[in-house]
Amino acid sequence: MPSSRFSGSYSSPKVDVAIDMGNPYLNLTLDGFLKIGAVAATRVAAEETYHCLRAGNFSKNKMEHSLKKMCKEAAYWGTIAGVYVGMEYGMERVRGTRDWKNAMLGGAITGALISAATDNGKDKVVLSAISGAAIATAAEFLSYLT
Template sequence: MPWSRLSGSISSPKMDVAIDMGNPFLNLTLDGFLKIGTVAATRSAAEDTYHMLKRGNVSGHNFEQMLKKMCKEGAYWGTTAGLYVGTEYGVERIRGTRDWKNAMIGGAVTGAVLSAVGDNKKDRIVIDAITGAAIATAAEFINYLT
C-alpha cells in the first residue's frame, strides 16, 4: 500500500521592538512588560468585543469600559512578566549560571510579591510563591524540550 509523509514547519511572523534603556536588566524587564502586556490587552479586547456583540449592545459606554479593562489587564500581566523576567535575569547574574533554578527562584519571588501586594496572609503568600516557582520551572523544562 503506498504511503507518504508530510514534512514541514509552521512559523509565525516575528516582530521585535527594541527599546534600549542602556541596561540589560531594564531592557529585558521592559521587553517582558510590553510583550505580555500587549497579549493581555489584546485578549481582554477580544473577550469584551465578543460579549458586546453577543448581547447586541455596542455603545460608547461599553467601549470605554472595554478600554479601561484592557489597560488594567495589560498593566497587571505586563507588570507580572516584567517582575518575573527582571528577577530571573538578576538571579542569573548573581549566580553566574543560566539554568532552571533561576526560573524557579524568579517564579517564587514573583508569586510572593504579587501575593503580598494583594494583602494576603502568610500562608497564601507561601502558596503563591510555590505556585509561581512550579509554573516557571515547568515552563523552563517545556521550553528546553522544544
C-alpha cells in the same frame, strides 16, 4: 510501490520591541512587560468583542469600559511578567549560570512579591511563592521540549 511524504515547517511571526534603556536588566524587564501586557490586552479585547456581539449592543460607554479593562489587565499582567523576567535575569547574573533554577527562584520571588504587595497574609504569600516557582519551572521545562 510508490510512496510520498510531506515535509514542512511552520513558524509563527516573531515580534520584537527594541527599546534600549541602557541596561540589559531594564531592557529585559520592559520587554517582558510590553509583550505580556499586549497579550493581556488582546485577550480582553477578544472577550469584550464576543460579549458585544452576543448581546448585540455597541455603545460608547461599553467601548470606554472595554478600553479601561484592557489597560488595567495589560498593566497588571505586564507588571507581573516584568517582575518575573527581571527576577529570573537577576538570578542568572547572581548565580552565574543559566538553568531551570533561575526560573524557579524568579517565579518564587515574583509570586511572593506580588502576593505581599496585595496585602495578603503570610500563608498566602508562601503559597503564591510556591505556585510561582512551580509555574515558572514547568514553563522552563516545557521550553526545553520545543
